[in-house]
Amino acid sequence: MIKVVILGGGNVAFHLTNQLLKNTSVNLVQVYNRTIKNIKYLEKQISITNKLKELKDVDIYIISVSDNAIAPLSKKLDFKNKLVVHTSGSVNITEIKSISNKGVFYPLQTFSTAKNIHFSEIPICIEASTKKDLELLETLAKSISKKVYHINSNQRKSLHVAAVFVNNFVNHLYHIGNDICDKNNIPFEILQPLIKETSEKIKTLKPSVAQTGPAKRNDTTTIKDHLDILTKNQQEIYTLLTQSIIQTYGKKL
């Protein structure tokens, strides 16, 4: 059985820890965090520590900390013949500075501690410097998720940018929609079915085929009407995205 230590106490580490604790085909041996109180809740179930020299001997060390802490933390891990991986979407495999073997174990999802996650549906993107380690990571990943992809560091960087567009930026557009509703005494829930349909449509249609709206139709009257009732910041976003849609579908303003 693969033995694992998780290093970190943030959102990803939290969900991964809970997942591995109930996973019968992986042995989560220990959780490390610099601040012990964040992982104190685990002490009745598993070994916890805030001292690197107390780390147990396992197969895979999963570093799940903030991006800029990956290099300094991994540098302090002086095991040989062990696999050390990070879980970040935007950090190159070469940023792991330990003398051990290196890899990446990146679950592509948005994690809030507040919300439960079904790990089996989360794509896990893996990368390793040797074939043997890639197989080991694949075994670990497949014990957690049905969706495992081999993604190298360059691809992962692009994937992470794409994720910012379809998650962080999309959520910000939801926020703007919510704001417009609030200011006009419209319940935001009216937009929920539209949001759901928009996100589901692209399972069967390419986004470019699913595109609709005034910008796609180059409907300048409606576009002008809309701009009239927006704040300056909203106008800037509306204008830029409208221009981008018009450019994409080949009609000039």
Next chain:
Amino acid sequence: MIKVVILGGGNVAFHLTNQLLKNTSVNLVQVYNRTIKNIKYLEKQISITNKLKELKDVDIYIISVSDNAIAPLSKKLDFKNKLVVHTSGSVNITEIKSISNKGVFYPLQTFSTAKNIHFSEIPICIEASTKKDLELLETLAKSISKKVYHINSNQRKSLHVAAVFVNNFVNHLYHIGNDICDKNNIPFEILQPLIKETSEKIKTLKPSVAQTGPAKRNDTTTIKDHLDILTKNQQEIYTLLTQSIIQTYGKKL
């Protein structure tokens, strides 16, 4: 039983016609379209026409045509004591130029002919100039959907703009994500669970609470790394949305 005529042959008219044909509490009497061939498929089930003078005598005439055709078409309808409504999100009730009573029957959803729609989940926003007509429209709306809202023309205009943000613009961000994946040989399906989670999260969390990502954290290193691998158009959108998120959450670049 409420008797209805639909005028139009576009996406909304198509789905509304199909819905009313199977609705046992509403009598869809006739469908009109300027070009008869678009509605020819209906001729075995229902009366169809391309001549306004052949319009049957019913309670509600639903004009479901392009926005700028609503005024000229409604002007040609010379019934008294009938209710004439349009289905547009962005056109004022006053644009109905018939001498009849006026109303709006706006189903808030994105319609593609290619994709089936479950009407019972679609919010229908209604407006009318008299209380009696509002009740009539409410009866019609409730026979189709569980979600019926009274929304006046000003609110509807704002709602329509909000819908452009959470639907048309969101879909364009999906398209950009898809584009980045294609250019890096990454299957776009990897992003599907993230897209789903992002859209579902806001059922229980306000979008402002659900916001994550480099812009929210003001993570300038990642932001710079991302900009480096984007096209000029993608950079512009990335920069503007990042600035807007930073402004929203109170951190300055």
